[in-house]
Amino acid sequence: MTAVMTNPDRVSASKAVAIQCEAPDIELLLVSWINELVYEMSVSGLVFNCYQVVIDDGTLSATAFGEAVDRQKHQIAVEIKGATFTELRVYQQADGAWVAQCVVDV
Amino acid sequence: MDISQFIQRDETCWEIKPKGAMRVPAIIYADAQLLEDMDQKVYEQITNVATLPGIVEAAYAMPDAHWGYGFPIGGVAAFDPEQGGVVSAGGVGFDISCGVRTLHTGLSVDQLQPYKEALADALYRTVPAGVGSRGKIHMNHESMHGMLTGGAKWALAQGFGEERDLERIEEHGCMVGAEPHYVSPRARERQKDEMGTLGSGNHYLEVQRVAEIFDRDVAKTFSLRVDDIVISIHCGSRGLGHQIGTEFLKDMAMAAAQYKIALPDRELACAPLNSPLGKQYLGAMRSAINCALANRQIITHLTRQAVATVFPGIHLGLLYDVSHNTCKLEHHMIDGQKKRCTSTAKAQPALSAPVIPICLPYSKRPANRC
Numbered sequence: 001m002t003a004v005m006t007n008p009d010r011v012s013a014s015k016a017v018a019i020q021c022e023a024p025d026i027e028l029l030l031v032s033w034i035n036e037l038v039y040e041m042s043v044s045g046l047v048f049n050c051y052q053v054v055i056d057d058g059t060l061s062a063t064a065f066g067e068a069v070d071r072q073k074h075q076i077a078v079e080i081k082g083a084t085f086t087e088l089r090v091y092q093q094a095d096g097a098w099v100a101q102c103v104v105d106v
Numbered sequence: 107m108d109i110s111q112f113i114q115r116d117e118t119c120w121e122i123k124p125k126g127a128m129r130v131p132a133i134i135y136a137d138a139q140l141l142e143d144m145d146q147k148v149y150e151q152i153t154n155v156a157t158l159p160g161i162v163e164a165a166y167a168m169p170d171a172h173w174g175y176g177f178p179i180g181g182v183a184a185f186d187p188e189q190g191g192v193v194s195a196g197g198v199g200f201d202i203s204c205g206v207r208t209l210h211t212g213l214s215v216d217q218l219q220p221y222k223e224a225l226a227d228a229l230y231r232t233v234p235a236g237v238g239s240r241g242k243i244h245m246n247h248e249s250m251h252g253m254l255t256g257g258a259k260w261a262l263a264q265g266f267g268e269e270r271d272l273e274r275i276e277e278h279g280c281m282v283g284a285e286p287h288y289v290s291p292r293a294r295e296r297q298k299d300e301m302g303t304l305g306s307g308n309h310y311l312e313v314q315r316v317a318e319i320f321d322r323d324v325a326k327t328f329s330l331r332v333d334d335i336v337i338s339i340h341c342g343s344r345g346l347g348h349q350i351g352t353e354f355l356k357d358m359a360m361a362a363a364q365y366k367i368a369l370p371d372r373e374l375a376c377a378p379l380n381s382p383l384g385k386q387y388l389g390a391m392r393s394a395i396n397c398a399l400a401n402r403q404i405i406t407h408l409t410r411q412a413v414a415t416v417f418p419g420i421h422l423g424l425l426y427d428v429s430h431n432t433c434k435l436e437h438h439m440i441d442g443q444k445k446r447c448t449s450t451a452k453a454q455p456a457l458s459a460p461v462i463p464i465c466l467p468y469s470k471r472p473a474n475r476c
Contacts, residue, residue, distance in 0.1 A: 005237070023356075024360060028356065028359065028360070031356065032356065035352050035356075038348075038352075039292060039296070039349070042296050042345050042348075043295050043296055069237065071236070071237075076236070076237040076306075077237075077306075078237065078306050078307050079237040079305060079306040079307060081200040081201060081307075081348040081351075082200045082348050082349075082351060082352040082355075083352075084175045084196075084200075084373060085175070085176075085196065085355070085359070085371070085372040085373040085375070086175050086176075086373055088372065103175070105175065105199075105200045105201075106306075106307045
């Protein structure tokens with residue numbers, strides 16, 4: 001998601017924000033998680049680049065790492081309004097890897 | 107798109123007969139070439155809209171329809187609350203009451219030419235734009251309530267703009283039926299420093315030249331001539347609207363089973379207009395409409411300030427302000443009977459003429475798209 005806004009390599013992980021959300025199914029949980037990040041970016045003026053996430057029985061607990069938006073340094077292209085349900089899928093591939101995808105509105 | 111899927115009603119009207127779960131036909135307005143060039147997703151999405159409960163007459167798509175979220179962009183549908191009609195947070199979209207307003211500068215291209223750079227700099231300095239930009243207005247609980255109930259009228263009372271602006275704004279600048287108590291603390295938090303800001307993405311403030319006149323009567327009504335300079339502002343309800351859309355989309359998706367609504371696409375998450383959730387959304391959404399109207403009014407004031415630094419004494423008259431991501435209560439004649447229904451419109455004004463401006467004849471009111 002950060003790559004939609006800026007080059008993630010330009011973002012340092014100097015601040016940590018604790019985030020928790022829940023949803024009745026795994027796809028809604030993905031949408032909720034992204035929307036929590038959108039909210040934190042909006043009200044705290046942050047941009048994130050790495051995350052520690054634990055999912056337990058429909059509850060997601062995470063720490064998002066990033067820094068305050070610096071318009072010169074980050075050259076942010078767009079603001080994300082929210083996560084949509086379009087192309088929303090969360091599934092495990094045959095090789096065991098998980099794919100979580102959705103379209104964000106910008 | 108394969109046009110053999112349609113019944114051609116006339117040169118620019120194409121119908122998809124109800125099939126499967128469709129309750130009404132779907133109708134697309136376009137010529138054959140536009141229809142052929144249209145994304146197949148429009149077909150899928152407009153037929154999905156036609157399955158929603160309480161839909162009236164048909165699901166419609168306009169000539170520039172394209173793939174959107176749930177509704178196609180350019181999609182319009184009316185719903186009858188007495189027939190289980192629904193309101194869809196996804197149908198309205200995240201940027202509630204996103205819209206366009208246009209100001210007439212009274213300048214010609216030749217008059218502007220020597221000052222283009224100075225004007226661009228003045229606008230850039232005065233109107234906050236882009237990600238992370240903050241306005242100079244800081245909203246507290248009282249001012250937030252006033253803004254959410256008063257819209258552009260509230261902004262005017264704070265000194266932003268001119269009384270006559272209201273005549274050219276949809277709903278005369280204030281959407282009735284706003285219920286700010288349904289606007290969450292998070293939505294308010296996102297908005298408290300964002301009044302008078304443009305945002306990013308496809309939102310803009312553009313200095314534009316009238317390149318061509320298509321309808322002389324309408325142009326005359328607006329006193330527009332070729333090579334006139336106008337300024338158009340395209341933005342909406344900013345973080346407040348985004349948060350309301352986000353929260354109600356999830357709530358409606360989770361409540362669909364409770365209301366026995368089979369969603370063909372989760373993005374069309376909706377609730378009956380007469381249900382508690384539907385009413386809460388309408389109250390919050392109308393508050394967001396007022397937020398958008400107030401925001402564009404403040405930006406107009408800032409724009410006037412910026413332009414006046416380059417062209418002292420200039421007056422920028424408001425031509426129109428129309429929203430395109432809304433749901434509105436309207437009255438329509440259906441089968442010879444006057445019916446009350448709501449129309450949901452994505453990137454397209456609501457079904458009936460937007461309630462503006464009182465000084466322009468009905469046929470000369472503007473439409474707009476994003």
